[in-house]
Amino acid sequence: MITVIIRFFDILMAGLIAGTLFGIWIGFDPKSLSAPTYVEQQQSVIKALNVLMPILGLITILLTITAAFLQSRHQAVFVTLLVAAGFLMISGLVTRFGNQPINSIVMTWDKMNVPANWTELRDKWWLLHKIRALTAFISFCLIIWSGMRKD
Template identity: 35%
Template sequence: MLSIRIIHLIFTFAIGLFAGLLYTFEQGVIPALATLNATEYTHIEQGLIRALDAFPTGVIVVANLAMWLPLYPLVRLWSQRHTAYWRITALGWALFFFGVGVFTIVLNVPINNTVLAWDPVAPPADWAQARDAWNQLNAIRTPINYVSFGLLIWAAFVAGEANRER
């Protein structure tokens, strides 16, 4: 059970880091980017995308830990899938995996790739539509991430209670 607690701590921390990243974008980066003209926006946004993608042990590793590590306790405790810990962990994982992970890969990343292809000196006329679409998608996945993070914290407390009752 110690391995499950350690793994739970690691993936909950990873999901919390991702929640912090999305919170930072929602509360600080997006409002700041909204003040920029097309050329400034393109230059800064391309820099942000490249910076977040360039460091392979950063966002990608954290996202993968958050998406895949929860499977360890879920598979290992399959026989206990009726317990509150298993169900809450499964729900928190599913929300993060699909509502943040897959959502990001399928919807946000293609917009990032489009922005990276723009000429920073002459962005397309519809640049604001791409910005607004990305921001709307972020406004959906951010609260999903918060709920996922909260569920995984709750699951840790439920597991602790179950261990004390034994």
């Protein structure tokens, strides 16, 4: 029963992470935004998600690893979940060492006085976001697939 509960929350949490990152990717492409609009939008999203998402990510990594070891007798499921945890870790590392340092800089900006290099930072953040969204999505798919296995 504990394995079922862990798997349920693992799928739920991985879905929340992948869904949030995918939604940002599809709905918030900043390329066409003016500097003031970009800063206002980005600061709002940073305030809402900058602490919550890493916490959800850490919980999901721990759930995925726990689920893997609870099912270690099923080699395919075990390995798949460890690979999924690895992709979640990549997403977390990209966030921590790529996106969050840029977030810290953007939070200091005044939307009416944006630095000249704002588009460079915007584009770097966006590329990193796409990488972390893709790795989270791959992880989510692997977690779902492992739950559908009939070994």
